[in-house]
Amino acid sequence: MKELSVFDIIGPNMIGPSSAHTTGALKIAKVAYQLAPKKLDKVTFILYGSFAKTYKNHGTDRALVAGLLGMNQEDERIKDAFICAREKGLNYEFRTSDSAHIKHPNTVDIIMQDTEGNTISITGSSIGAGAINIDKVNGMEVFFNGEYHTLLVRHQDQPGLVAHITNCLNNWKINIAYMRVYREHNGKMASTIVEVDEAICSQVLDAISNHIAVQYARIIH
Amino acid sequence: MNFIDSKELLELCHKNNCSISEVMIQREMQLFKCSREEIMERMAHAYDIMKRAAERALRENLVSMDGLGGGESKRLFLNAGKHSVCGEMMSKAMSYAVGVLEVNCAMGLIVAAPTAGSSGVIPGVFLAMQEHFELTDEQMVKALFNAGAIGYLMTCNTSLLGAESGYQMEVGIASAMAAAAVCEMMGASPEVSLDAAATAITNMLGLGCNPVAGVEETPCQKRNVMGVSNALISAEMTLCGLKQMIPFDETLDTIYRLSRIMPEELG
Numbered sequence: 001m002k003e004l005s006v007f008d009i010i011g012p013n014m015i016g017p018s019s020a021h022t023t024g025a026l027k028i029a030k031v032a033y034q035l036a037p038k039k040l041d042k043v044t045f046i047l048y049g050s051f052a053k054t055y056k057n058h059g060t061d062r063a064l065v066a067g068l069l070g071m072n073q074e075d076e077r078i079k080d081a082f083i084c085a086r087e088k089g090l091n092y093e094f095r096t097s098d099s100a101h102i103k104h105p106n107t108v109d110i111i112m113q114d115t116e117g118n119t120i121s122i123t124g125s126s127i128g129a130g131a132i133n134i135d136k137v138n139g140m141e142v143f144f145n146g147e148y149h150t151l152l153v154r155h156q157d158q159p160g161l162v163a164h165i166t167n168c169l170n171n172w173k174i175n176i177a178y179m180r181v182y183r184e185h186n187g188k189m190a191s192t193i194v195e196v197d198e199a200i201c202s203q204v205l206d207a208i209s210n211h212i213a214v215q216y217a218r219i220i221h
Numbered sequence: 222m223n224f225i226d227s228k229e230l231l232e233l234c235h236k237n238n239c240s241i242s243e244v245m246i247q248r249e250m251q252l253f254k255c256s257r258e259e260i261m262e263r264m265a266h267a268y269d270i271m272k273r274a275a276e277r278a279l280r281e282n283l284v285s286m287d288g289l290g291g292g293e294s295k296r297l298f299l300n301a302g303k304h305s306v307c308g309e310m311m312s313k314a315m316s317y318a319v320g321v322l323e324v325n326c327a328m329g330l331i332v333a334a335p336t337a338g339s340s341g342v343i344p345g346v347f348l349a350m351q352e353h354f355e356l357t358d359e360q361m362v363k364a365l366f367n368a369g370a371i372g373y374l375m376t377c378n379t380s381l382l383g384a385e386s387g388y389q390m391e392v393g394i395a396s397a398m399a400a401a402a403v404c405e406m407m408g409a410s411p412e413v414s415l416d417a418a419a420t421a422i423t424n425m426l427g428l429g430c431n432p433v434a435g436v437e438e439t440p441c442q443k444r445n446v447m448g449v450s451n452a453l454i455s456a457e458m459t460l461c462g463l464k465q466m467i468p469f470d471e472t473l474d475t476i477y478r479l480s481r482i483m484p485e486e487l488g
Contacts, residue, residue: 003223003252006245007263009372009398010334010343010365013270016325017286019337057287059328074270079328129336 002147012130015078020106021051021058024126026078027146028108029067031134032122034220035152036068037114042091043068044113049105051126052096061094064108068092073130103135134220140182140191148177148195150221151205156213157183157190164214165192168207174198189215222247225377227415227469230370234411241401241411242366245373249366265362267332271321271344274331278320285326293442294320310353311450318345318449322442335372335394341445342395343368343402346452350406360406367405368398371418378470379477389476392448393425399452400459407460415469417459422472424451426479429487 014023032043045064047055055061059079066081069088077084085092104125111121123136133145137152144150155161162181169176178195200219208217222244224230233244249260277283278294285291297316305312318341325331325340334343343365351361375394400421401414428444459465467475 004373004376005253006249006260006366006369006373007267009369009376010264010267011332013267013330013332014337015328016331016337016340017328019333022328022337023333059286062328074330076330130333 013074014130015059015063015073015076018058019130020126020128021054021060022063022078023073023130024106024128024132025051025060025063025108026067026071026073027130027132028122028124028126028134029064029110030070030072031124031132031146031220032110032112032120033068033070035120035122035137035218036112037118037120039115040090040112041115042093042113044093044095044109044111046095046097046109046111048097048099048102048107048109051106051108052098055094055096064110065090065092068110104133107135109136137191140184142182142191142193143180144178144193144195144221146221148221149198149200149219151194151196151200151208151217152220153192153194153208153217154215155190155192155211156215157185157187158213161190161211161213162192164211165194165208168204169194169196171207172198172201172204174200174204222251224248224374227374230374231411231415240367240405241370241414242363242405245366245370246363261362264365265358267334268347268358268362268365270330270332271334272348274324274329275317275320275344275348277329278323279316283323283327283329285323286328287326290326290442291323294323307450310349311453313352314345314349314449314453315446316345317348318342318445319442321345322445326442334368335376335398336391338388338441339391339395339445339448341442342392342448342452343399345445345449346399346403349449350403354406356406364402364406367414368402371398371401371414374469375473375476378473379480388430388444389422389425389428390480391430392444393422393428393476395445396425396448396452396455397421399449400455403452403456404460407456409460413459416465417456419465419467419469419472420459421451421455422469422476423467424455426472426476427483429483 062081065085066078069084106126109123113119124132124134126132175197181192183190205217283291294316301309301312321341321344325337331340333340347361397418400417404414404417
């Protein structure tokens with residue numbers, strides 16, 4: 001459990017009207033932004049629960065688009081996110097679902113498709129006071145909440161990969177807070193999510209990516 | 222330097238012969254390994270956002286996302302002179318609180334203090350106090366740490382999620398934070414701050430969240446004004462020596478237990 005900061009109480013600084021419906025939504029979409037394919041063609045947002053019912057009046061739709069454009073939570077352009085998206089050529093679509101198979105009432109799937117038809121998706125929930133959980137990445141159940149600097153590495157499921165990742169982090173004196181390995185199929189692909197105390201620089205990412213069994217490494221928060 | 226209840230907070234104040242805000246600043250420096258300058262600058266930025274939000278509502282014609290609201294802050298401000306029923310200072314505090322909520326509902330920049338739904342209370346109280354008593358920005362920024370300490374204790378010992386615990390936990394907490402800070406601004410002891418916060422909480426016990434037609438700004442906005450008045454009257458009563466029989470920590474325990482038994486419809 002992280003210690004509470006005075007800025008968790010007098011804060012966060014945010015765009016209204018609701019920390020759960022605006023700030024949390026923006027944070028989930030920013031995780032998607034970090035994972036977005038280079039040639040992003042189209043984004044589909046599927047809203048569940050309370051998100052599905054109130055997204056227009058609470059500006060959840062604008063916050064999600066703003067997050068996909070990489071805006072931070074103090075950015076006063078969030079209100080005009082649809083205009084910004086048009087200027088940047090971001091295509092997006094909103095759908096709602098009444099499925100009850102969600103962990104939290106404020107849940108969204110973000111599905112990003114590139115120009116070649118490949119998709120990357122995440123599922124996130126806004127759990128209140130601007131805090132979020134990421135529940136799925138590419139359909140695989142994961143758990144992280146964006147409280148720490150977070151790294152996602154997709155790689156072959158084979159011996160030595162975890163050692164490779166931790167070695168690279170050690171070389172830059174980065175301390176690991178939490179680490180989990182998620183395996184899609186035995187001996188095929190796996191994803192490792194590492195939450196660390198220090199900021200991750202691009203050299204670390206390059207070092208991690210420089211391994212034949214690593215498909216990609218991304219900073220997701 | 223850390224504390225988990227008001228007893229420990231008071232011990233730290235006495236041991237170091239300092240204010241609640243100073244303990245909170247030292248705590249932040251130690252736990253998060255930051256310099257005093259960094260922390261003060263960050264809080265000054267938050268205070269600046271509060272100020273700009275209140276000013277914006279007086280300057281611009283804001284319309285809320287649902288198109289139902291806007292212009293309330295101006296109405297109150299224009300009446301803050303001799304026609305004011307509540308007196309100039311209270312009327313201005315009301316106007317600023319409403320203004321910040323207007324900005325919030327129009328997707329503008331605010332500080333959730335402690336939540337977006339209660340974001341008007343602290344700016345309303347602080348800006349009006351600053352004007353009326355001609356306090357400096359430094360004094361105001363420092364007092365925000367006092368408010369932060371009260372909010373921190375509440376979060377440690379209860380839960381800040383207004384959505385689950387009713388409005389007592391949003392506007393109630395914001396007004397307790399503001400009441401404590403006002404006492405420190407007026408030079409009172411840490412004990413007085415905590416008593417004022419306890420008074421503010423006991424005045425708000427049991428207040429549920431009652432959105433009208435699913436729209437939070439009604440009655441949210443007016444409840445922020447109630448939070449402002451509750452903060453100021455709680456501070457005034459305590460500063461004048463009216464005794465608070467219930468210790469602050471017990472009011473936290475009560476608000477917590479009450480939120481657990483509140484019907485879901487009021488959460």
